[in-house]
Amino acid sequence: MAIPTLTNIPARARLDLDRPWQHGDTLPAPEAVHSDGDTAWALFNELACEQERRFADTAPMTQPPLRPEEVSWAATMPASAAAVQPRLVPPAAPKAQSQVTLDAAMLLARRNNRVCPRPERWSAFTALLPVRKSGRGSQRPPAPATGDAWALTPPLSKRLCFREQVEWAESLGVLAQAMAFMQSMAEGEWLHMGEE
Secondary structure: OOOOOOOOOOHHHHHHHHOOOOOOOOOOOOOOOOOOOOOHHHHHHHHHHHHHHOOOOOOOOOOOOOOHHHHOOOOOOOOOHHHHOOOOOOOOOOOOOOOOOHHHHHHHHHHHHEEEEOHHHHHHHHHHOOOEEEOOEEEOOOOOOOOHHHHHOOHHHHHHHHHHHHHHHHHOOOHHHHHHHHHHOOHHHEEEOOOO
16 A cells, blocks of 8 residues: 555645644544564564674673772681681560550551541540640640531541541650540440441
8 A cells, every 4th residue: 555645645635734623624644554474573583683692691700800909908808617607696585566556546546437536535535645845835736626627527637637646646655545545435436437
């Protein structure tokens, strides 16, 4: 099939390309000519092998790794038999891992698709959180979405706010108390996804 050129396109068709595009017109596109035969893959493999033949096989190193002027500062000593034998180090005693981790607290906070405590319990939870002292003064923990904000705040934002408070408790070392408080709450004192 011949590829169309400007010389063999009729004059009217050439003029059609010069007029502005209007809604409904087809976009001009070149025709793709696919001329791969059965030998295309064989040609590709032959070219790849020819490319690989340019590189020599890996050979052992023929020169020392250091130049003569570098040998003076490369202090090395032959290894003695004592140095070659591995030293047996007794395994360290495993550290007692605390069951109170941020991950465990977040699992507890999200069990049964929980969002956050209901307003009364959330205010009590917030009261457990200490104020952070710094050189600039003191910083209060993140405020809960209670009161008028309760009805206006979507569940996911409430969950994120409660997460900030749990992270605050962890950063100030009162995560154990915060987790004990969450464990003491009845399921009805939690807001769950899909509830109002």
